[in-house]
Amino acid sequence: MGALRRFLDSDVFWSLRRSPLTIVAAATTVACIVAAVFAGWLAPHNPFDLKTLNLLDAFTPPAWTERGNPAYLLGTDDQGRDVLSAIMYGSRVSLMVGFFAVMLAMTLGIALGLLSGYVGGKVDAFIMRVADVQLSFPAILIALLIDGVARAALPREAHDTAALYVLVLAIAASGWVQYARTVRGSTLVERNKEYVQAARVIGRHPVAIMFSHVLPNVMGPVLVLATLHIGTAIITEATLSFLGVGVPPTQPSLGTLIRIGNDFLFSGEWWITVFPGAWLVIMVLAMNLLGDWLRDALNPKLR
C-alpha cells in the first residue's frame, strides 16, 4: 500500500497524468500484453486445435462484411483458423522473443560495459573496437547472419526446436552494443567516485564492486534503453519471421502470420495480412511512445 501511495505521489506518475497520449499508449501496451499472456483463456478459438478447425470456414471475411460470420470477428485464414485468435497467440510468441532478446542483450551489454569501463586499458579498447565495428552494420543484418549461420550449422531436424533460441540469441547479439556503450560511459564516471574508492580500500573484490556498487548507479539509463529496445526487437523478430528465417511455422508469431497472409493478398483475402500487421504496428507504436515518455520523465534536465 505504501509503495502504491509513493508511486501515486511521484513525479513520474504526475508526468503520466499530464500526457493523455501516454495514458493511451500505456493502456494499449497493457491490453496487448494481457491479450498475449492470457491468449489461452481470452482467445475465442484455439487456432492450434486441429479438431475444431473446419476447412469449410476457410477465408471467411471479417464479421462486419457481407459474407462475414459473427463467430470470427476478424475473419479466418486459409485453414479456417480464426485470425483474431491466431493474432493473440502470435503476439505471445512475438512478445516473448522480444522480451528475452532484450534481457539477454541487456545482460551481455551490462557485463561487457562494466568490464570495459571498470578495467579499462586493453580490454576496454578491444571491446569498444568490436562495438564500433558492429555498430557500422545494421542490426537486422547481423541478426540475419547469426540466424543464417546457426541454420547452416544445426542439423535440419533440430531447426524447429532450436529456432526460438537461435532467434533470441541473434537479436540479442545484434543489440548489446548500445547497452555496453551506455554502461561503460556511466562506469567511467562512477569509477572515480568516493564510494567506489572506499569499497576498493576495504578490499572488496573488483567483481563485487562492479556488480553491487557500480551497477545500481548506472541502471537508470539502461532500463530506459531496454524499454525502447523491446519495440525494435519485436520488429526485428517479425522481419526475420517474415523473411522465413525466424520462428518455425508450428508456432507462428505476428511476422509469420503476415508472411502466410501475404500469399493471399492478390486473391483479395486482405484481412489475413492486414490485421496481424496493424496489431504489430499498434503494439510497437504504443511501446515506443511509452519508452519515449519514460526517457523524458526520468530525465530531470528536461523537466
Add this chain to the structure above:
Amino acid sequence: MIAFVVRRLLQGVVVMLVVGFIAFSLFNFVGDPVSLMLPPEATQADRQAMREALGLDRPFYVQFATFVSNAVQGNFGISLRLGRPVSALLAERLPATLELAFVAASLALLVGIPLGVYTGLKRTAWLSRFFLTASLIGVSLPTFLIGIFLILIFAVWLGWLPSFGRGDTVMVGAWSTGFLTVSGLKALVLPSITLGLFQLTLIMRLVRSEMLEVLRTDYIKFARARGLTNRSIHFGHALRNTLVPVITITGLQLGAIIAFAIITETVFQWPGMGLLFIQAVQFADIPVMAAYLCLIGFIFVVINLVVDMLYYFVDPRLRIDRAMAEGH
C-alpha cells in the same frame, strides 16, 4: 592526414579479415564439405583423396590464406542450390540492387531535405506537425509492412503499379537496367518508396533539428541584422551549414539501404542480391552466404572509409580536434 588515412585503411583491412574469417569458418566448420561433395557410399580412401584434393589436410592458416586469395580474385566456388559459380550469380544480381538503392536514396534526399527545411522553418504550421507525426509512425512501421500495404493499395486495389519483379530490362553492356523501359520504371516505384521511406524520415528529422540549431546561432542573427532577405538567410546560410551531417548520415545510410534491400527485395520478389541471399539462408547455401557476407562487408568498409575522409575534408574543426587529441 596520411597517418589518419593509413590507420583507417588498416582498420578496414582488419575488419575485412574478420569478415573473411567468419565466411571461411562457414565453409569449413559448418557441415563437412567432403561429405557434401561425395556420394554416401564413398570409401574412407575416397574421402582421404578428396580431403587432399581440396587441401583440407593442410594446416589451418594455409587453408585460410588460400581462401583469402581466392576471395580477392572473386572466386567463391559454386552455389549448392543453383549449381553455378557464385561470382557470376552475384554479378548478375548486382545491377538490380544498386539501381533500387540509388533510386531509394535519391528519393530520400530529394523529398527529405525540403520537408526538413519546411518543418524547421515553419515549426508551428499544422502541415509541419502532420509531417512530424507521420514520420513517427513511419519509423514504427517495419519495412516489410510498408511494402505489403503499398502493394495492397496500389497493386491489388487500384491496379496502377506492378507488385513484383523488375519489369522489362535492357542490357547496356553487362549491366541490365530497368531505367530505359516504361515497365521497368513503373516496377521501380513501389520498391523504392518502401526502401527509401525510413531514410526519408531520418533525413527530414535530421535536417529539421540541424536547421533549428543553426537558426539560433549568432551568425544567423548577424545576417538578419545585416538586413539580408529571409530567402538568402535560410538557404544561403542556414541550409548550407546543415548539410555536413546530412552528407555523412546519408553516406552511412547507403550501406543500410543495401542491407534493408534484402527485405524490400523479398516483399517485391525483386531479383537482386538480397533475394539471392535470403534464399541462400533458407537453403543453407553456404558459398552464396559467404560471398554475400564478404561483398556486404567490403561495401560497408569502403563507405565508412569514404565518409570518414569526407568528414575530415569538409569539417575543418575535426582536423583541429584530432590534431590536438593526438598532440601534433
